[in-house]
Amino acid sequence: MTLLTQDLEKKLKEQGLKLTVQRKTIFDLLLAHNNEHLSTEELYELVKEKYPQIGLATVYRTLLLFMNLGLIHKIDFDDGFSRYEINTHEDDHRHHHLICSQCGNIDEVREDLLDTLEAEILEKNGFLVKDHRVKFYGVCNQCRQYNTSKG
Amino acid sequence: MTLLTQDLEKKLKEQGLKLTVQRKTIFDLLLAHNNEHLSTEELYELVKEKYPQIGLATVYRTLLLFMNLGLIHKIDFDDGFSRYEINTHEDDHRHHHLICSQCGNIDEVREDLLDTLEAEILEKNGFLVKDHRVKFYGVCNQCRQYNTSKG
DNA sequence: ATTCATGCAAATCGTTTGCAACCCA
DNA sequence: TGGGTTGCAAACGATTTGCATGAAT
Numbered sequence: 001m002t003l004l005t006q007d008l009e010k011k012l013k014e015q016g017l018k019l020t021v022q023r024k025t026i027f028d029l030l031l032a033h034n035n036e037h038l039s040t041e042e043l044y045e046l047v048k049e050k051y052p053q054i055g056l057a058t059v060y061r062t063l064l065l066f067m068n069l070g071l072i073h074k075i076d077f078d079d080g081f082s083r084y085e086i087n088t089h090e091d092d093h094r095h096h097h098l099i100c101s102q103c104g105n106i107d108e109v110r111e112d113l114l115d116t117l118e119a120e121i122l123e124k125n126g127f128l129v130k131d132h133r134v135k136f137y138g139v140c141n142q143c144r145q146y147n148t149s150k151g
Numbered sequence: 152m153t154l155l156t157q158d159l160e161k162k163l164k165e166q167g168l169k170l171t172v173q174r175k176t177i178f179d180l181l182l183a184h185n186n187e188h189l190s191t192e193e194l195y196e197l198v199k200e201k202y203p204q205i206g207l208a209t210v211y212r213t214l215l216l217f218m219n220l221g222l223i224h225k226i227d228f229d230d231g232f233s234r235y236e237i238n239t240h241e242d243d244h245r246h247h248h249l250i251c252s253q254c255g256n257i258d259e260v261r262e263d264l265l266d267t268l269e270a271e272i273l274e275k276n277g278f279l280v281k282d283h284r285v286k287f288y289g290v291c292n293q294c295r296q297y298n299t300s301k302g
Numbered sequence: 303a304t305t306c307a308t309g310c311a312a313a314t315c316g317t318t319t320g321c322a323a324c325c326c327a
Numbered sequence: 328t329g330g331g332t333t334g335c336a337a338a339c340g341a342t343t344t345g346c347a348t349g350a351a352t
Contacts, residue, residue: 018326018331040316055334060317076227080316080342098278109272117264118287125260126292127249133286136269141277169306169351191341206309211342213307231317231341 004031004071004086011069025051026062030072030086037106039081075133077106094133100140102147107140155182155222155237162220176202177213181223181237188257190232226284228257245284251291253298258291 008027012019029046030038038046044059063084066072072084077099098107118129139147159178163170180197181189189197195210214235217223223235228250249258269280290298 016327016331020326020332022333053334057318057335058333061332064318074229076229078225078227082316098272098276098280100278101281107276107278109276111268111271111275113268113271117262120262120264121249121260121287124262125249125258126295127251127258127287128290128295129249129287130252130289132288133284135284136272136278136280137283138281139279144277144279167306167352171307171351173308204309208310208343209308215343233341 004088008069008071011071015069017065022047022051022054022058023062023065025054026059027066027071030066030084034086034088035108037075037077037083037085039083041081043084077135094131096134096136098136098138098140100143101137102139102143105140105142109136155239159220159222162222166220168216173198173202173205173209174213174216176205177210178217178222181217181235185237185239186259188226188228188234188236190234192232194235228286245282247285247287249287249289249291251294252288253290253294256291256293260287 005024005027008023009019012023025047026043029043029050033043033046036042040056040059040063043063044054044056047054047059063072063082066084067074070087072086075083075085075097077083077097095108095110098109100106114132114134118132121127121129156175156178159174160170163174176198177194180194180201184194184197187193191207191210191214194214195205195207198205198210214223214233217235218225221238223237226234226236226248228234228248246259246261249260251257265283265285269283272278272280
């Protein structure tokens with residue numbers, strides 16, 4: 001059992017909430033697919049493979065619960081779907097997303113480097129940054145090479 | 152007439168599209184309220200003051216058009232509404248948003264400082280960054296002072 | 303005159319909610 | 328046992344769309 005699964009149990013217990021099969025299944029799938037930016041519907045399809053009788057509303061309710069417990073966060077790629085990612089511990093400051101405008105692929109970077117900027121924001125604006133979300137739009141490596149080969 | 156209004160006319164003409172009173176009105180209001188992150192509904196209410204017979208669908212269609220013409224871009228603050236900002240020329244690299252988790256206020260910073268990070272992304276990932284969106288979550292100056300005064 | 307744009311209302315679709323049945327603690 | 332939880336279906340709300348009318352070029 002991972003550290004994160006312990007987190008789930010602990011946080012539920014703290015609130016007097018129950019660890020159901022549905023919640024466990026959804027959490028495990030979020031863990032297993034954590035780099036895929038799953039939408040609710042995509043997650044629902046995955047859960048049904050393991051627990052066919054689940055209802056879509058349960059998936060929505062569970063994701064909202066996990067958000068409130070601070071276990072996951074929402075990401076938005078403007079495609080009309082809410083997507084989710086586990087809040088891993090090491091990742092106090094999260095990774096950034098690279099969104100290719102050409103092929104639509106979404107990659108990640110571990111680099112952070114926003115500390116300087118955040119210090120400056122505190123100094124100039126008095127705003128204390130606790131977290132950030134960064135999306136880069138551009139052309140991915142594959143598309144750049146394709147563009148070049150076209151001439 | 153501003154440079155940006157000329158842009159609207161020019162871009163519409165290029166595509167064989169028409170400059171209607173509705174489009175002009177919506178564009179002017181977007182310009183006048185460009186730091187307010189207006190939602191579609193909010194914009195609709197403003198437009199009705201100048202042009203009461205307008206339909207909500209027209210506002211939606213116009214905003215979509217302006218997006219496709221590259222005149223505006225969508226911003227998402229996870230409150231269930233799509234919001235929009237004019238793409239001003241100087242702002243090739245846009246400002247960042249400071250979202251206060253305590254009072255919900257949204258401010259802006261002009262600082263950029265992502266060039267180093269973007270150069271590194273190109274080098275390591277082969278991803279050519281053309282644009283970015285950055286949201287900082289934290290505590291604003293006012294709330295920090297309030298927190299302190301509470302003891 | 304032609305073609306695009308509008309307003310209205312209905313449709314769409316992701317998400318939320320009411321409620322009776324269910325099941326973990 | 329009892330209160331949280333689920334599944335279903337209905338409700339919701341932002342956004343989109345069909346269509347007949349209206350306006351810009």
